[in-house]
Amino acid sequence: MRDLVRQKTSLSEEIEKILNDQIKQEAKASATYLSMASWCDQHGFGNSTEFFYKQSGEERDHMLKIFKYVNDVGGKAISPEVTDVPNNFNSLRAIFEQALEQEIANTQSISRIVEQCYKAKDYTTVTFLQWFLKEQVEEEFIARRALELFDVIGEDGVGLYMIDKRIPDIKYQAE
């Protein structure tokens, strides 16, 4: 039951809950990218290591953005418990495949939240989430480009070395 101060907020309990779920998902994404950075470091892929450290940081920023928003509009942001973080990977390619899958899942998750916000007539949160939808276009683009390197360059011989070398060149330009 909400007290009076909370009742005056625009955030419904339903939307608050799904935003807290998303906070958790961003935290898990951050932790997963950190695992990937660790694997890349252990296997000598220096640029991929940096790439995943950066991705991990970005996911934490996403988490914080939603976290602060929930509190800003009078809800209660929950510091998430992150479990089942993967720590074993089979190959560099498998990591980049998983990275793309994670981004696609995240895009779908944000879209579902937007849909629920429309149903709940929570246009404030819809507006807040616009940034995330745009961000996901960039995130998916980068993950796809990285994965394409495996087909374009090939993994034989110095292939993996060359793929790692090209990772920092991947840039997204919106217009």
Ligand SMILES: [Fe+2]
């Ligand atoms: Fe994210």
Ligand SMILES: [Fe+2]
């Ligand atoms: Fe992401």
